[in-house]
Amino acid sequence: TYDSGGLSLKSHANLEFMKDDMAGAAAAVGVMRALMLLKYPVNVLAVIPLVENIPSGMAYHVDDILTMYNGKTVEVKNTDAEGRLILADALTYAQEKGATRLIDLATLTGACVTALGTVRTGMIGNDQEWMNRFFSAATEVHEKIWQLPADEEYEKLLESDVADLKNVGGPEAGAITAGLFLKQFVHDGTPWIHLDIAGPAFNEKADETGLIGATGVGIKSILHLLQGGVASHDR
Template sequence: MELEVIAGSLPEILCDSIIIHVSEGAMIPGGTTGAVDKALSGHISEIIRDMPECGKYGETTVIHTFGAIGAKHVILLGLGKQSELTLDKARALIAVGMRAARKLRAKTVVTTVPDTGVAEDCQTAQAVVEGAIMGLYRFKHYKTGKEDSPAIEKLVIAIQDGTKIDEYNEAMRLGKIIAESVNYARDLVNHPAQYMTPAKMAWHAAEIAQKYGLELSVLDKEDMEKQGMGALLAVAQGSVAAPKLIALKYAGAPAKPEVIAYVGKGITFDSGGISLKPSQNMDEMKGDMAGGGAVLGAMLAIAQIKPKINILAVVPCTENMPSGTAYRPGDIITSMSGKTIEVLNTDAEGRLILADAITYAQKLGATKLIDIATLTGACVVGLGSFYSGVITNNREWLAAVTTAAWQTGEKMWELPNDEAYLEQIKSSIADLKNSGGRPGGAITAGLFIGQFAGETPWVHVDIAGTSDTDKNKGYNLKGGTGAGVRTLIQLAANLGRL
């Protein structure tokens, strides 16, 4: 979608649809809304008076202008109470407004930047672009028929101060890069497992590396054997699809010793293995690589934004399948770190592949670690679908991650790192066991991974509840959400400024 910022009178701009913001309880339109209202002979004022609910959060009301102004339609978009408007709500609202415009078959849409009261107008403009592009996302790779509504071709943001056009253009450019990277991660998650194999994940990583000049290495099974990646190989041995481990490096500050590792779980299909999952909803397990998808999506944006920081992306990819060669409950496996692991449940596989990936990231020079994974159903039970769970061994590093999450509107909640929980993952016949049972399952799973981080600052992010959604809401559409992508991008940008 093409983006443009212009300084001009809103009623005079030629377009298909104008999205106008209406606050709940505001009876007299002001500012740019007032100008459009005047051009429409007070029609907006009449609607607000007769239908005050049009200002409620997320409400849309369509006005056909019949040539009275440059736009064919005016879409009144309810902001809710002005005092409660946040940057993320503005991001979600424009997604609703843009989908309403698409239903009207609009090709060109004009809007303004709402006053959030908590951010500069250029920041809000970036959020508006993010919300618009993410909110219009459609996964149509396997659709054979025509879309009911054509794609919107152009979004114009109208401003009053023409001296700030360059600032707005830069903010909108960043917003487009970020949103398209989120949508890229969504595509990876939404593709079926027959397409999104470990080899295909590696292919996508190679495509990013080639286009943006990143350093890439991909380990195959023989390479993993040489590295002693017994945990990753154990999970992979039940599948006919060969495992891959992706290492993608962005060197934004080659003179600096610090290397931030983004480690994403890449289970391209999770049947549970010998500890087979129930058949109901097993189709959703094509998305068990959402952590790996988030890391690749973030790297796509980072390569374009170019922060002055070194980022190492490590994505271990494999299927978890039952077969005559699959690993079994009761097996003892030796990880790359040398730690031995008793397997109690083959469906607790994500922590195993992440254990070797984290060890490998440290071998490649990682000085700080963040892993992101659809790790546990226990996290979904505890936090639902609105918050990702986080756990850490370093308060300062956690603060950096959660600050980035807050800046982007992605919600995270800290889980306790208490040594008492470690008793649940101690084994009587190996160093660790891969399941601590149901009590505190999200915590013990995270702490299992933490045993391989050692003293390196580490944050674990469990996106099991936030990586997909079953309905359209705001800028998230049914299917993969791209959870974590914006946080990882923002984290790199923040660190690059230090």
């Protein structure tokens, strides 16, 4: 849904295309719709957290401390870093419902657009084999992915003096720290991939095919991963 930035209000230029901030949720719906129509024999759960990030009398504040669904506490240093908050709860909920392998998609950070432009989706995760399989599937359907580093030193940027962690890691490595924030909500031993689709999710100008607007990035890659070369015990 629309992301104004909340009390950490975006600039006018950044507000213009924020209707595309629901692209991750739309991709999840697209995957489930395709699975239904194609009748893939896989067991898939989609969790779609929907919020509206608009200033109001009920808006959350900078320096609030939130208790997340799994009990961890988060110090809010920027209300515009809201997507990771709802995704973290969604990951917790998915695992509670029995998910054993995780992929999340979100137009999560402008930092990923700065790093990779509109050409590639940024990927971060906790299981190299799972990421390699996804990267291969994406390559085969011509969706471009780039793996971001996940060194422990980056996680330290999320440390808080008053809570378990902060919702932003500061001005550096924003796409990486956003992904590693989500990692804090994934159980040890559960393969997980985070896809930051902020760059390629929306064409502001027509591409070589004439497409303007939402691209559905990520849907083909996930479907191909589910369709091909997946052992039944891994589904």
